[in-house]
Amino acid sequence: MDYDLAIENAPATIPGGTGVLLIHPSTGETDRIDTDFLKTDTDRILVISTRTTAREVQQKLEYYDVDETKADILDTLSVERGYSRRSSEHVSYVSSPDDLAGITETTRRFLEDNDGKRRISLDSVTELAYYADDERAIETVEELLALLEEYDAVGLFHLSEEVHDEADVEAFKSLFDGIVYLDADGSVESDF
Numbered sequence: 001m002d003y004d005l006a007i008e009n010a011p012a013t014i015p016g017g018t019g020v021l022l023i024h025p026s027t028g029e030t031d032r033i034d035t036d037f038l039k040t041d042t043d044r045i046l047v048i049s050t051r052t053t054a055r056e057v058q059q060k061l062e063y064y065d066v067d068e069t070k071a072d073i074l075d076t077l078s079v080e081r082g083y084s085r086r087s088s089e090h091v092s093y094v095s096s097p098d099d100l101a102g103i104t105e106t107t108r109r110f111l112e113d114n115d116g117k118r119r120i121s122l123d124s125v126t127e128l129a130y131y132a133d134d135e136r137a138i139e140t141v142e143e144l145l146a147l148l149e150e151y152d153a154v155g156l157f158h159l160s161e162e163v164h165d166e167a168d169v170e171a172f173k174s175l176f177d178g179i180v181y182l183d184a185d186g187s188v189e190s191d192f
Contacts, residue, residue, distance in 0.1 A: 003117060003154045004041035007033055007180055010190040014178060016117075016152030019145045021125075021173060024182040026160045033182060034121055035064035037156045038071075043116030046107065048074045050097040050127035051158075053083060074106050097131035100140040107144055111151040118151065120144070124158035125172065134168045141175055 002013040005020075014020070020037075024030050038045045038061075045066070049057050054075035061068050072090045079085065080096040087093070094102035111118060122128070122144065129137035141157060148155050157176070161169055173179055178192040 001117065001152050003119070006036040006040040007190065008188045010178070010180060010188070011192050014154060014192070016154060017149035018177045019141075019148055019155045019157060019175070020178040020180055021176040022156055022158050022180045022182060023161045023169070023173075024158065025184045026162060028160075028182045028184060029186065030123070030158055030182060031060055031064060033180065033188070034123060034156060034158070035060065035066050038119055038121055039064070039066040041117060042070065042119045044070055044072070044110070044114040044118045046072045046074065046110045046118070046120045048076070048103060048107065048120065048122045050076045050122070050131070051124050053078050054086075054091045054093075072110055074103065076103065097127055098136075100128070100132055100136055103128075104140060104143050104147070107147055111147055111153055118153040120148065120153060120155040122155065122157045124160065126158065126160040126163050129164065129168070134164065134171070138168075138171055138175070141172065145175060 001016040005011055005014050047057050054073045057073050061071055075093050076097040079093050085093055092106055125137060159172055181189045
């Protein structure tokens, strides 16, 4: 199954099972690319947030006109930071961003429980590596990419390039079928 890819200077479609790595500066405005990816040609979306709370994700989706009725959110921050949590059918929590088994299992359940075209956004791999470490983050990304392939879904994974050393960036890049580069000036290039 093919998915439309609404990212400038990238292929018009990508096959199910494809993971896309979004490499951006730490100050880069990724919301537009992320939400265009999520709201195009899809039945269900899962936003895995290691950078912001579920409430902030909901605000972002609403601001960019993403159909929230299609969205599930995995909040990895609120429990650890002691924020109030509003459990709902479409918002789930793990204890912290380094609960990598919990993140993988929640993703597996989402893919098993939903049919049709499914998209996942992991914002961000950089935060995952910060809380866990690069090696464990790479292993988790590999597991998530295997799930995308198994369930014919697609995913967008955020990576802030300057935070990681060059060898780790190359290790992450080697895992992906497609890479999108967002420059500080907002220009976009891709390599598929």
